[in-house]
Amino acid sequence: MLRGMICAAFVATLAIGGPGPAAAQDSSGAAAADHLTAEEARAFSKEIEQTLAARGAVVAIVFRAGRPREDLPEGFAYTHGAFWVYQPARLPDGREVKGYAVHNLYSGDGDSLPVTKSKLVQDFPFDFAAGSHEDDVAIIVPTREVQQRLYGVIASPAYSALHVDEYSLVSNPADARYQNCNEFMLDVLAAAVWETADYAQIKVNLAASFRPSRVKAGGLKRLFAPLMDARLRTGDHDGPVETVTFESLTAFMQTHGYAQEVLQLETGGAAAAFTLP
Protein backbone atom coordinates (compact mmCIF):
# COMPACT_ATOMS: atom_id res chain seq x y z
CA MET A 1 0.00 0.00 0.00
CA LEU A 2 2.72 2.44 1.04
CA ARG A 3 4.85 1.57 -1.97
CA GLY A 4 1.83 2.13 -4.20
CA MET A 5 1.23 5.53 -2.68
CA ILE A 6 4.86 6.60 -3.09
CA CYS A 7 4.89 5.40 -6.68
CA ALA A 8 1.63 7.13 -7.45
CA ALA A 9 2.81 10.35 -5.83
CA PHE A 10 5.95 10.22 -7.97
CA VAL A 11 3.90 9.80 -11.13
CA ALA A 12 1.57 12.58 -10.09
CA THR A 13 4.53 14.79 -9.29
CA LEU A 14 5.95 14.24 -12.77
CA ALA A 15 2.56 14.99 -14.21
CA ILE A 16 2.15 18.23 -12.35
CA GLY A 17 5.62 19.61 -11.87
CA GLY A 18 7.89 21.18 -14.41
CA PRO A 19 7.07 23.57 -17.16
CA GLY A 20 3.58 22.71 -18.27
CA PRO A 21 0.99 24.29 -20.45
CA ALA A 22 0.24 26.78 -17.69
CA ALA A 23 3.28 28.68 -18.84
CA ALA A 24 2.47 28.51 -22.52
CA GLN A 25 0.97 31.97 -22.68
CA ASP A 26 0.68 34.66 -20.12
CA SER A 27 -1.23 37.81 -20.84
CA SER A 28 -0.84 38.98 -17.29
CA GLY A 29 -1.01 42.71 -16.90
CA ALA A 30 1.14 42.65 -13.77
CA ALA A 31 3.64 45.24 -14.85
CA ALA A 32 6.94 44.93 -13.08
CA ALA A 33 8.77 41.65 -13.59
CA ASP A 34 11.75 42.70 -11.47
CA HIS A 35 14.05 41.31 -14.14
CA LEU A 36 14.98 44.65 -15.67
CA THR A 37 15.61 47.66 -13.48
CA ALA A 38 13.53 50.75 -14.17
CA GLU A 39 16.47 52.31 -15.98
CA GLU A 40 17.03 49.15 -18.05
CA ALA A 41 13.33 48.97 -18.91
CA ARG A 42 13.38 52.65 -19.91
CA ALA A 43 16.41 52.13 -22.14
CA PHE A 44 15.08 48.90 -23.62
CA SER A 45 11.67 50.40 -24.39
CA LYS A 46 13.37 53.20 -26.31
CA GLU A 47 15.55 50.68 -28.18
CA ILE A 48 12.44 48.83 -29.30
CA GLU A 49 10.77 52.07 -30.37
CA GLN A 50 13.86 53.19 -32.30
CA THR A 51 14.11 49.80 -33.99
CA LEU A 52 10.54 50.09 -35.21
CA ALA A 53 10.81 53.78 -36.11
CA ALA A 54 14.00 53.22 -38.12
CA ARG A 55 12.02 50.86 -40.34
CA GLY A 56 9.11 53.24 -40.66
CA ALA A 57 6.83 50.72 -38.98
CA VAL A 58 3.47 52.26 -38.16
CA VAL A 59 2.15 48.94 -36.83
CA ALA A 60 4.27 46.09 -35.48
CA ILE A 61 3.77 43.03 -33.32
CA VAL A 62 6.12 42.68 -30.37
CA PHE A 63 6.50 39.71 -28.02
CA ARG A 64 8.06 39.45 -24.58
CA ALA A 65 8.75 36.55 -22.26
CA GLY A 66 6.46 37.19 -19.31
CA ARG A 67 8.04 34.28 -17.49
CA PRO A 68 11.62 33.03 -17.28
CA ARG A 69 12.34 31.09 -20.46
CA GLU A 70 13.51 28.10 -18.50
CA ASP A 71 9.94 27.76 -17.21
CA LEU A 72 8.36 27.78 -20.65
CA PRO A 73 7.33 24.64 -22.52
CA GLU A 74 9.68 23.39 -25.20
CA GLY A 75 9.42 25.44 -28.36
CA PHE A 76 7.86 28.48 -26.65
CA ALA A 77 10.19 31.49 -26.48
CA TYR A 78 7.71 34.24 -25.59
CA THR A 79 4.41 34.51 -23.77
CA HIS A 80 2.85 37.91 -24.32
CA GLY A 81 2.41 39.77 -27.58
CA ALA A 82 0.85 43.12 -28.39
CA PHE A 83 0.35 45.57 -31.23
CA TRP A 84 2.69 48.55 -31.19
CA VAL A 85 1.15 51.43 -33.10
CA TYR A 86 2.89 54.67 -34.02
CA GLN A 87 0.51 56.98 -32.26
CA PRO A 88 1.10 60.43 -30.78
CA ALA A 89 0.46 60.93 -27.08
CA ARG A 90 -0.66 64.04 -25.28
CA LEU A 91 1.18 64.88 -22.08
CA PRO A 92 -0.54 66.34 -19.01
CA ASP A 93 1.03 69.71 -19.84
CA GLY A 94 -0.66 69.69 -23.24
CA ARG A 95 2.38 68.89 -25.35
CA GLU A 96 2.11 66.16 -27.96
CA VAL A 97 4.98 63.69 -28.30
CA LYS A 98 5.72 61.13 -30.98
CA GLY A 99 6.18 57.45 -30.34
CA TYR A 100 4.38 54.16 -29.99
CA ALA A 101 1.34 53.11 -28.00
CA VAL A 102 0.94 49.46 -27.05
CA HIS A 103 -2.40 47.72 -27.51
CA ASN A 104 -2.70 44.65 -25.30
CA LEU A 105 -5.14 41.99 -24.23
CA TYR A 106 -4.52 41.35 -20.52
CA SER A 107 -5.99 38.60 -18.41
CA GLY A 108 -7.74 39.61 -15.21
CA ASP A 109 -5.66 40.24 -12.11
CA GLY A 110 -8.00 38.25 -9.88
CA ASP A 111 -8.83 41.42 -8.01
CA SER A 112 -10.67 43.89 -10.21
CA LEU A 113 -11.31 41.23 -12.86
CA PRO A 114 -11.39 37.40 -12.54
CA VAL A 115 -8.29 35.70 -13.94
CA THR A 116 -10.49 33.80 -16.37
CA LYS A 117 -11.58 37.07 -17.98
CA SER A 118 -9.59 39.52 -20.07
CA LYS A 119 -9.73 43.14 -21.12
CA LEU A 120 -8.18 45.31 -23.80
CA VAL A 121 -5.67 47.76 -22.42
CA GLN A 122 -3.60 50.43 -24.12
CA ASP A 123 -0.39 51.32 -22.36
CA PHE A 124 3.12 52.34 -23.40
CA PRO A 125 6.48 50.78 -24.36
CA PHE A 126 7.93 51.25 -20.88
CA ASP A 127 5.07 49.23 -19.37
CA PHE A 128 5.70 46.46 -21.90
CA ALA A 129 9.46 46.30 -21.34
CA ALA A 130 9.09 46.36 -17.55
CA GLY A 131 7.13 43.12 -17.73
CA SER A 132 9.88 41.15 -19.46
CA HIS A 133 11.59 38.28 -17.67
CA GLU A 134 14.27 38.05 -20.34
CA ASP A 135 16.75 40.38 -22.04
CA ASP A 136 15.15 40.16 -25.46
CA VAL A 137 11.93 40.67 -27.38
CA ALA A 138 10.78 39.42 -30.77
CA ILE A 139 9.38 41.76 -33.38
CA ILE A 140 7.25 41.09 -36.45
CA VAL A 141 7.12 44.02 -38.85
CA PRO A 142 4.18 43.38 -41.20
CA THR A 143 4.33 44.43 -44.83
CA ARG A 144 3.17 47.95 -45.57
CA GLU A 145 -0.11 46.67 -46.96
CA VAL A 146 -0.80 44.55 -43.88
CA GLN A 147 0.22 47.40 -41.57
CA GLN A 148 -2.35 49.62 -43.24
CA ARG A 149 -5.02 46.97 -42.91
CA LEU A 150 -4.14 46.26 -39.26
CA TYR A 151 -4.24 49.97 -38.52
CA GLY A 152 -7.68 50.15 -40.06
CA VAL A 153 -8.99 47.34 -37.85
CA ILE A 154 -7.34 48.58 -34.64
CA ALA A 155 -8.81 52.04 -35.21
CA SER A 156 -12.30 50.70 -35.91
CA PRO A 157 -15.09 49.31 -33.69
CA ALA A 158 -14.24 45.89 -35.15
CA TYR A 159 -11.17 45.80 -32.88
CA SER A 160 -13.12 45.56 -29.63
CA ALA A 161 -15.81 43.46 -31.31
CA LEU A 162 -13.16 40.78 -31.99
CA HIS A 163 -12.38 40.53 -28.27
CA VAL A 164 -13.62 37.42 -26.46
CA ASP A 165 -13.38 38.09 -22.75
CA GLU A 166 -13.34 34.41 -21.72
CA TYR A 167 -9.63 33.81 -21.21
CA SER A 168 -7.52 30.68 -21.53
CA LEU A 169 -3.73 30.46 -21.41
CA VAL A 170 -3.88 27.88 -24.19
CA SER A 171 -6.91 28.97 -26.19
CA ASN A 172 -7.61 27.12 -29.42
CA PRO A 173 -7.47 29.56 -32.36
CA ALA A 174 -9.99 27.49 -34.30
CA ASP A 175 -12.58 27.76 -31.53
CA ALA A 176 -14.49 30.89 -30.51
CA ARG A 177 -15.02 30.05 -26.83
CA TYR A 178 -11.76 31.29 -25.30
CA GLN A 179 -9.09 33.76 -26.36
CA ASN A 180 -5.70 34.95 -25.14
CA CYS A 181 -3.43 37.80 -26.20
CA ASN A 182 -1.86 35.93 -29.09
CA GLU A 183 -5.11 34.52 -30.42
CA PHE A 184 -6.61 38.00 -30.24
CA MET A 185 -3.74 39.34 -32.37
CA LEU A 186 -4.27 36.52 -34.84
CA ASP A 187 -7.99 37.34 -34.99
CA VAL A 188 -7.24 41.01 -35.64
CA LEU A 189 -4.75 40.00 -38.33
CA ALA A 190 -7.35 37.70 -39.88
CA ALA A 191 -9.92 40.50 -39.90
CA ALA A 192 -7.36 42.67 -41.64
CA VAL A 193 -6.20 40.28 -44.34
CA TRP A 194 -9.61 38.75 -45.09
CA GLU A 195 -11.23 42.16 -44.71
CA THR A 196 -14.06 40.89 -42.58
CA ALA A 197 -15.33 41.48 -39.07
CA ASP A 198 -17.46 38.31 -39.15
CA TYR A 199 -15.97 36.37 -36.24
CA ALA A 200 -17.53 33.03 -37.18
CA GLN A 201 -16.06 33.33 -40.67
CA ILE A 202 -12.67 34.27 -39.21
CA LYS A 203 -12.66 31.13 -37.04
CA VAL A 204 -13.56 28.96 -40.03
CA ASN A 205 -10.82 30.55 -42.11
CA LEU A 206 -8.21 30.10 -39.38
CA ALA A 207 -9.22 26.51 -38.72
CA ALA A 208 -8.52 25.79 -42.37
CA SER A 209 -5.31 27.73 -42.82
CA PHE A 210 -3.54 28.46 -39.55
CA ARG A 211 -1.24 25.85 -38.02
CA PRO A 212 -0.99 26.49 -34.26
CA SER A 213 1.82 25.37 -31.96
CA ARG A 214 1.25 22.14 -30.12
CA VAL A 215 1.73 22.19 -26.34
CA LYS A 216 3.32 18.99 -25.21
CA ALA A 217 1.06 17.84 -22.45
CA GLY A 218 0.52 14.31 -21.27
CA GLY A 219 -2.88 13.06 -20.28
CA LEU A 220 -2.17 13.43 -16.60
CA LYS A 221 -1.02 17.00 -17.05
CA ARG A 222 -4.26 17.74 -18.84
CA LEU A 223 -6.13 16.03 -16.03
CA PHE A 224 -4.51 18.05 -13.30
CA ALA A 225 -3.98 21.27 -15.21
CA PRO A 226 -7.06 23.08 -13.83
CA LEU A 227 -5.61 22.67 -10.36
CA MET A 228 -2.52 24.59 -11.39
CA ASP A 229 -3.99 27.74 -12.85
CA ALA A 230 -7.61 28.72 -13.31
CA ARG A 231 -6.65 30.33 -16.61
CA LEU A 232 -5.65 26.94 -18.01
CA ARG A 233 -8.91 25.99 -19.69
CA THR A 234 -8.79 23.24 -22.27
CA GLY A 235 -12.48 22.71 -22.98
CA ASP A 236 -12.05 24.17 -26.46
CA HIS A 237 -9.60 21.43 -27.49
CA ASP A 238 -10.86 18.11 -28.83
CA GLY A 239 -7.44 16.59 -29.36
CA PRO A 240 -3.94 17.86 -28.62
CA VAL A 241 -3.64 21.27 -27.00
CA GLU A 242 -2.64 23.71 -29.74
CA THR A 243 -2.44 27.45 -29.40
CA VAL A 244 -1.07 30.62 -31.00
CA THR A 245 2.55 31.50 -30.29
CA PHE A 246 5.13 33.87 -31.67
CA GLU A 247 6.49 30.94 -33.64
CA SER A 248 3.20 29.89 -35.23
CA LEU A 249 2.13 33.48 -35.94
CA THR A 250 5.49 34.17 -37.58
CA ALA A 251 5.23 31.05 -39.74
CA PHE A 252 1.69 32.00 -40.81
CA MET A 253 2.67 35.57 -41.68
CA GLN A 254 5.81 34.55 -43.56
CA THR A 255 4.05 31.80 -45.48
CA HIS A 256 1.36 34.14 -46.77
CA GLY A 257 3.52 37.20 -47.38
CA TYR A 258 2.22 39.26 -44.46
CA ALA A 259 5.59 39.79 -42.73
CA GLN A 260 8.20 42.20 -44.01
CA GLU A 261 10.76 41.42 -41.32
CA VAL A 262 11.08 39.28 -38.19
CA LEU A 263 13.62 40.40 -35.62
CA GLN A 264 15.02 39.57 -32.25
CA LEU A 265 16.23 42.51 -30.18
CA GLU A 266 18.37 42.17 -27.07
CA THR A 267 18.86 44.82 -24.43
CA GLY A 268 21.71 47.06 -25.45
CA GLY A 269 22.20 45.17 -28.69
CA ALA A 270 21.35 45.52 -32.33
CA ALA A 271 18.31 43.90 -33.87
CA ALA A 272 19.06 40.63 -35.62
CA ALA A 273 16.99 38.81 -38.19
CA PHE A 274 15.08 35.93 -36.64
CA THR A 275 14.83 32.63 -38.43
CA LEU A 276 12.42 29.95 -37.33
CA PRO A 277 14.15 26.69 -36.43
Added chain:
Amino acid sequence: MTNRLMTPFCFASVMAAILFAEGALADSFQNASTASKDSAEASARLAASGVQVTMGAVAVPLAAVGAVTQGAGEVALTISGGLWDAANEPLEVSGEVLTALPPPDLTGTEDGEER
Protein backbone atom coordinates in the same frame (compact mmCIF):
# COMPACT_ATOMS: atom_id res chain seq x y z
CA MET B 1 -9.89 -4.69 -7.04
CA THR B 2 -9.78 -1.67 -9.29
CA ASN B 3 -10.79 0.54 -6.40
CA ARG B 4 -8.05 -0.90 -4.20
CA LEU B 5 -5.48 -0.12 -6.86
CA MET B 6 -6.78 3.34 -7.58
CA THR B 7 -7.16 4.49 -3.98
CA PRO B 8 -3.50 5.09 -3.21
CA PHE B 9 -2.97 6.73 -6.60
CA CYS B 10 -5.90 9.07 -6.15
CA PHE B 11 -4.88 10.00 -2.62
CA ALA B 12 -1.27 10.63 -3.52
CA SER B 13 -2.20 12.41 -6.71
CA VAL B 14 -4.51 14.80 -4.91
CA MET B 15 -1.86 15.43 -2.26
CA ALA B 16 0.76 16.12 -4.91
CA ALA B 17 -1.67 18.27 -6.84
CA ILE B 18 -2.44 20.35 -3.77
CA LEU B 19 1.24 20.78 -2.99
CA PHE B 20 2.15 21.88 -6.51
CA ALA B 21 -1.02 23.83 -7.08
CA GLU B 22 -0.17 25.96 -4.08
CA GLY B 23 3.01 27.09 -5.74
CA ALA B 24 1.33 27.72 -9.06
CA LEU B 25 -1.58 29.55 -7.53
CA ALA B 26 0.75 31.69 -5.49
CA ASP B 27 2.00 33.05 -8.78
CA SER B 28 -1.49 34.16 -9.70
CA PHE B 29 -2.07 35.69 -6.28
CA GLN B 30 1.23 37.46 -6.53
CA ASN B 31 0.26 38.84 -9.90
CA ALA B 32 -3.03 40.01 -8.50
CA SER B 33 -1.50 41.74 -5.54
CA THR B 34 1.18 43.27 -7.73
CA ALA B 35 -1.44 44.59 -10.08
CA SER B 36 -3.47 46.16 -7.30
CA LYS B 37 -0.39 47.77 -5.82
CA ASP B 38 1.09 48.82 -9.14
CA SER B 39 0.33 52.48 -8.84
CA ALA B 40 2.00 53.17 -5.53
CA GLU B 41 4.81 50.66 -5.94
CA ALA B 42 5.67 51.61 -9.49
CA SER B 43 5.66 55.29 -8.63
CA ALA B 44 7.88 54.74 -5.61
CA ARG B 45 10.26 52.50 -7.52
CA LEU B 46 10.53 54.89 -10.42
CA ALA B 47 11.05 57.84 -8.11
CA ALA B 48 13.77 55.95 -6.25
CA SER B 49 15.47 54.89 -9.47
CA GLY B 50 15.72 58.41 -10.75
CA VAL B 51 14.19 57.40 -14.08
CA GLN B 52 12.22 60.25 -15.56
CA VAL B 53 8.85 59.01 -16.72
CA THR B 54 5.68 60.85 -17.55
CA MET B 55 2.52 59.53 -16.02
CA GLY B 56 -0.90 60.53 -17.18
CA ALA B 57 -0.08 60.81 -20.88
CA VAL B 58 -2.94 59.90 -23.18
CA ALA B 59 -2.48 58.39 -26.62
CA VAL B 60 -4.28 60.36 -29.29
CA PRO B 61 -7.19 58.19 -30.46
CA LEU B 62 -6.39 56.41 -33.70
CA ALA B 63 -9.68 57.48 -35.18
CA ALA B 64 -8.42 61.05 -34.93
CA VAL B 65 -5.25 60.12 -36.81
CA GLY B 66 -6.79 58.18 -39.67
CA ALA B 67 -10.41 57.98 -40.78
CA VAL B 68 -11.85 54.50 -40.55
CA THR B 69 -15.31 53.30 -41.35
CA GLN B 70 -16.97 49.97 -40.83
CA GLY B 71 -19.82 48.57 -42.83
CA ALA B 72 -21.96 45.56 -42.05
CA GLY B 73 -19.56 42.68 -41.68
CA GLU B 74 -16.80 44.46 -43.49
CA VAL B 75 -13.93 46.58 -42.40
CA ALA B 76 -13.38 49.46 -44.77
CA LEU B 77 -9.78 50.52 -44.87
CA THR B 78 -9.76 54.15 -45.80
CA ILE B 79 -6.92 55.59 -43.80
CA SER B 80 -6.27 59.19 -44.62
CA GLY B 81 -3.57 61.61 -43.66
CA GLY B 82 0.14 61.72 -44.27
CA LEU B 83 0.96 58.73 -42.09
CA TRP B 84 1.39 56.41 -45.04
CA ASP B 85 2.62 58.88 -47.59
CA ALA B 86 6.34 58.47 -46.94
CA ALA B 87 6.61 54.73 -47.34
CA ASN B 88 9.17 53.16 -45.03
CA GLU B 89 10.68 56.50 -44.06
CA PRO B 90 12.14 56.55 -40.55
CA LEU B 91 9.70 57.89 -37.97
CA GLU B 92 10.45 60.31 -35.19
CA VAL B 93 10.38 59.10 -31.59
CA SER B 94 10.53 61.60 -28.75
CA GLY B 95 12.74 61.12 -25.71
CA GLU B 96 9.88 61.14 -23.20
CA VAL B 97 9.21 57.87 -21.41
CA LEU B 98 5.51 57.39 -20.81
CA THR B 99 3.81 55.01 -18.45
CA ALA B 100 0.16 54.19 -18.06
CA LEU B 101 -1.68 55.16 -14.93
CA PRO B 102 -3.79 52.40 -13.40
CA PRO B 103 -7.49 53.22 -12.99
CA PRO B 104 -8.27 55.11 -9.78
CA ASP B 105 -9.57 52.86 -7.02
CA LEU B 106 -13.15 53.87 -6.32
CA THR B 107 -14.22 50.74 -4.45
CA GLY B 108 -16.19 51.55 -1.35
CA THR B 109 -17.00 54.99 -2.62
CA GLU B 110 -20.63 55.57 -3.44
CA ASP B 111 -22.19 58.49 -5.21
CA GLY B 112 -22.66 61.42 -2.91
CA GLU B 113 -20.20 60.09 -0.40
CA GLU B 114 -17.50 62.44 0.73
CA ARG B 115 -14.17 61.56 -0.83
